[in-house]
Amino acid sequence: MQKAPSTTFPDGLAALAARYDGFLLDQWGVLHDGVRAYPGAVVALEALRRAGKRVIILSNSGRLGSENAAQLAKLGFARELYDEVVSAGDDARDALAARDEPFHHALGRRCLLLAREGEAHLAEGLGLDLVDDVEAADFILLMTMDPPRQSVAGWMDVLRAASERRLPMVCANPDLHRASPDGGLQEAPGLVARAYEQLGGTVRYHGKPEARIYRSCLAKLGLDRSRVVAIGDSLEHDIAGAQGAGIDSVFIGGGIHRGEIVWDGAAMEMSSCLALFARAGRSPTYALPLLG
Numbered sequence: 565m566q567k568a569p570s571t572t573f574p575d576g577l578a579a580l581a582a583r584y585d586g587f588l589l590d591q592w593g594v595l596h597d598g599v600r601a602y603p604g605a606v607v608a609l610e611a612l613r614r615a616g617k618r619v620i621i622l623s624n625s626g627r628l629g630s631e632n633a634a635q636l637a638k639l640g641f642a643r644e645l646y647d648e649v650v651s652a653g654d655d656a657r658d659a660l661a662a663r664d665e666p667f668h669h670a671l672g673r674r675c676l677l678l679a680r681e682g683e684a685h686l687a688e689g690l691g692l693d694l695v696d697d698v699e700a701a702d703f704i705l706l707m708t709m710d711p712p713r714q715s716v717a718g719w720m721d722v723l724r725a726a727s728e729r730r731l732p733m734v735c736a737n738p739d740l741h742r743a744s745p746d747g748g749l750q751e752a753p754g755l756v757a758r759a760y761e762q763l764g765g766t767v768r769y770h771g772k773p774e775a776r777i778y779r780s781c782l783a784k785l786g787l788d789r790s791r792v793v794a795i796g797d798s799l800e801h802d803i804a805g806a807q808g809a810g811i812d813s814v815f816i817g818g819g820i821h822r823g824e825i826v827w828d829g830a831a832m833e834m835s836s837c838l839a840l841f842a843r844a845g846r847s848p849t850y851a852l853p854l855l856g
Contacts, residue, residue: 604856652771672702
């Protein structure tokens with residue numbers, strides 16, 4: 565059996581800056597918790613930009629990249645701190661608009677949208693007819709979620725009815741959970757998609773760790789893969805996606821896996837991290853407690 569690659573625990577992001585020219589940064593759990601920026605995150609981005617680094621915010625958010633940029637600005641991340649936001653939602657919308665892949669080409673036009681209240685605009689400009697009834701739909705488009713008001717349990721009746729009609733689903737955010745401001749975890753749309761698969765439904769995922777969004781980001785960066793590193797807090801999405809794309813990765817322990825790691829103050833216990841990586845079957849290139 566081939567031995568899994570080891571993970572290095574550097575002193576901080578600055579120790580890696582000279583090694584890479586392009587940085588793909590996750591948003592939730594790395595830069596902020598949805599309410600406030602994590603300590604040192606803004607300073608870390610400022611240092612990367614001073615060093616002339618290309619930075620793409622690569623998010624599994626189902627919202628528009630421009631909406632994510634507006635949220636980042638409110639949390640103190642100035643627009644000049646990154647080149648672009650690439651979201652899973654935009655990746656899904658691009659695929660639905662192009663219809664150049666077999667799965668999307670076969671979809672009809674009548675769409676049942678699952679999203680936060682007031683976010684029907686996420687399906688605009690795609691030539692879709694939004695319907696309110698499973699019986700009238702050709703497919704389900706799962707974009708966003710507002711926990712706890714919206715939940716897997718709350719959508720189960722819709723999912724059961726859709727599975728009986730064998731409706732395909734497009735999931736524009738494969739995250740299962742996201743870090744909440746209180747330090748806990750909230751349900752995310754990927755958990756809804758998983759529940760639909762358990763009912764026998766077919767799901768096409770967009771975002772990390774799917775290859776399509778990494779191809780897009782690498783094309784935007786225009787850099788050799790060896791000079792690009794992805795930074796994220798999810799082993800299943802950020803680290804797996806980076807490995808699938810053939811690029812190095814940095815695991816941030818202070819995100820969704822925080823409760824699975826032993827901490828000594830602000831420092832991660834290395835052995836607990838390595839045990840976590842072994843359980844997940846994922847070995848990031850590097851591991852840091854926080855971005856800063």
